[in-house]
Amino acid sequence: MRTGPIILLVATVAFVSWIAPGLSAHKEERSVMAPAPASSEPSSEAETRREAWLTGGTVLERQGDGHFYADAEVDSRQTHFLVDTGATIVALTGVDARAIGLTWEDADLVPIGRGASGTVYGVPARLERIRLDGFEARNVDAAIIPEGLDVSLLGQSFLAQLRGVRIDGDRMVLGGNI
Known part of the structure; x- marks a missing residue:
């Protein structure tokens, strides 16, 4: 029974699931005008940032004057x-x-x-x-x-x-x- 490719696939998916939030935070530092949220809990903000990173988008934070x-x-x-x-x-x-x-x-x-x-x-x-x-x-x-x-x-x-x-x-x- 060959299980090597399946184990490798499962390990790759687990690694990507584990590393993706860290990569998202790294992307934010480069492309987003505001610091990453302090909380590690999932939030609407975190989801928006993660979605933008995964799709190649850029997230801009509304500034105090109401503009982006x-x-x-x-x-x-x-x-x-x-x-x-x-x-x-x-x-x-x-x-x-x-x-x-x-x-x-x-x-x-x-x-x-x-x-x-x-x-x-x-x-x-x-x-x-x-x-x-x-x-x-x-x-x-x-x-x-x-x-x-x-x-x-x-x-x-x-x-x-x-x-x-x-x-x-x-x-x-x-x-x-x-």
């Missing part, structure tokens, strides 16, 4: 974003645009949309690459907003390329197989 933020690499430069599901495109502050090497003249400014305070002026741009954890989008439509924008916005021109965006309480899950 992510750090992404834009054309090889780290950029801090407010995740804005209502923004049509990615919008870069003037400071962030300069940091990644984009330049413009005042004459390049055109009306690009309407905001709460009226017409928004900016410079249309196309970003070669945005990378957030394991997901990369290329040739992403964007706009440079030289004045009036405090933080860059990660809008639908990037988010629509993910497999999904879901809010679960105070956590937002980006991408993955959701």
Whole structure:
């Protein structure tokens, strides 16, 4: 009777079941903006994080101002974003645009949309690459907003390329197989 492969399979499943929570915590340190929960008991938060890790997604914690933020690499430069599901495109502050090497003249400014305070002026741009954890989008439509924008916005021109965006309480899950 050959039992070697069956025992190996059972041992592998047991090992993966034992190590997966540890791997999930390791993934959180790299991709999540908040510390792992102190409790080792299963919770909705732990389940959301584990699901996101297993499906290749990213979990963002709601911040004190009620928004979700992510750090992404834009054309090889780290950029801090407010995740804005209502923004049509990615919008870069003037400071962030300069940091990644984009330049413009005042004459390049055109009306690009309407905001709460009226017409928004900016410079249309196309970003070669945005990378957030394991997901990369290329040739992403964007706009440079030289004045009036405090933080860059990660809008639908990037988010629509993910497999999904879901809010679960105070956590937002980006991408993955959701």
